[in-house]
Amino acid sequence: MKLNNLATFLLVVPLALASAVPKERKQTYNGYKTYKIATHNNPAEVRAKIAKFAAIPFNTRDDVHLDVAVPPEEIAAFEALGLETTVLSEDLGADIAEEGPLVAYESPVGVQAIPSLTWFNNYHAYADHITFFNDLQAAFPTQSEIFTVGKSFQGRDIFGIHIWGSGGKGSKPAIYFHGTVHAREWISAKVVEYLTYNLLTQYTNDTAVKAIRDAYDFYILPVVNPDGFVYSQTTTRLWRKNRQTRSGSTCVGTDINRNWPYKWELTGGASTDRCSETYKGLAAGDTPENQALVAFTQKLKNGKGIKFYVDWHSYGQYILLPYGYDCNARASNHAAQNTLAKNLAAEIQKSYGTRFTYGPSCSTLYKTTGSAPDYLTDVGGATYAWTIELRPTSSSSNGFVLPATQILPASIEQWNGLKYLLANI
Structure with missing residues (x-):
């Protein structure tokens, strides 16, 4: 659910593109570097400066900072902007690797045996x-x-x-x-x-x-x-939404936790953009x-x-x-x-x-x-x-x-x- 702070390391361009164009091969994030960018209550100015990069900031509250993940081929140019940044992770792919592989489960042997x-x-x-x-x-x-x-x-x-x-x-x-x-x-x-x-x-x-x-x-x-x-296990580790397709759009997925039929119609707490991570x-x-x-x-x-x-x-x-x-x-x-x-x-x-x-x-x-x-x-x-x-x-x-x-x-x-x-x- 968490969308502010380090959430952009999950919402980099490959993930955004995966929302619009589903990919069958497994997405990797090797070499992506994650940053916290100080905005000093002027996030629009910071967003404008980084708009040309394939790194999409995504903070629900961005008055203090924006968090972004930058692909390796753009890191030098991004750092040359001279923004006030803190490095959160040197390699997003390495962070994902620390989860370890998906280990096969073996059922216990015997009648009414309890799993280990x-x-x-x-x-x-x-x-x-x-x-x-x-x-x-x-x-x-x-x-x-x-x-x-x-x-x-x-x-x-x-x-x-x-x-x-x-x-x-x-x-x-x-x-x-x-x-x-x-x-x-x-x-x-x-x-x-x-x-x-x-x-x-x-x-x-x-x-x-x-x-x-x-x-x-x-x-x-x-x-x-x-x-x-x-x-998320087979293709895009950082996928958030369901996998629902909709007529007339190439974007995939709806946020199930913005879709409950109560106060759904209110604005400001979800997105109407079909490619958004919080699409309602x-x-x-x-x-x-x-x-x-x-x-x-x-x-x-x-x-x-x-x-x-x-x-x-x-x-x-x-x-x-x-x-x-x-x-x-x-x-x-x-x-x-x-x-x-x-x-x-x-x-x-x-x-x-x-x-x-x-x-x-x-x-x-x-x-x-x-x-x-x-x-x-x-x-x-x-x-x-x-x-x-x-x-x-x-x-x-x-x-x-x-x-x-x-x-x-x-x-x-x-x-x-x-x-x-x-x-x-």
Whole structure:
């Protein structure tokens, strides 16, 4: 989700072109150098100076700085401009290489065998995520089930797992998680999977987990943008949107998290440009992914209701509360939400010292319209509906590209925080 600060290292020309003209061969970013350019409240002047370069700045808030990635053949000319810059990364391609290869997953041997925690040592291909979830569910067949909410634009299942406790299936209010809404945010799938893993495996030996499971039903969707996720793994690592094509345009993709049918019509929090990374679509809810998610959300609302929703993203280390569509709007229970977020940040920090900023989404980060947490709050009836932006920090040179060595730490700190949170909502 994160679009300011180092986001332009994800929005360089090859990525922008990939939005307009889909490529089948894998895009590389070897030699791209990323910069932070000071704008001193005059971003238009800076943008004009760099307009001739094949480096597209993309900051939602650019009054202080623009962040850009420059292809190797243009670095010398770019630096000759004499702009006030800070180098964020010497080689974007090398940053991506630090993620490591996609490692093949091996299913556990034996009836109801639990997958190994080594799953969290590496990133894996999309097909392996499906197998991992099926294996995990098969190890706990009386406490969970796999479900699908619908199909993606390219026909892939949007799948999830339902977990319940002693009250039986569907007997308690919902805890509802979405991961990998934005395709390039690979760490979000891993964190959601780690939470799932612990909810299932720790039920009989952790009283806190048992209390949580017995109080709520969990509905966890690790990859709600499967088409984009696959494309990010096979073709363009930094792809964000879904892979929806539209008549009359060569641009591909809609931002699913700007397509929810609530406050979609407002301006300033999404784009009407079909090539933009935040393209909102032609109409509210006109992506098949969003239509499936809305229908499922309403099903949960009409059942036992939704207690807590999280849309897991990266990066920047934020806990974002309602609302995104208006920087002055606050949820009716804002004071309680703010206290919970403050305490959650403190719990997360205890694990590794990682600091999370918290507050209302618009005023803390930037404006968003047609977003999931706003819909879940005012239409879906969730008591709490948040976005959590995972590692790294907004000042990191890695951004969305998080080394595999950080998968477990990023997951463990969220698990420890979540146990506190769910015991106190």
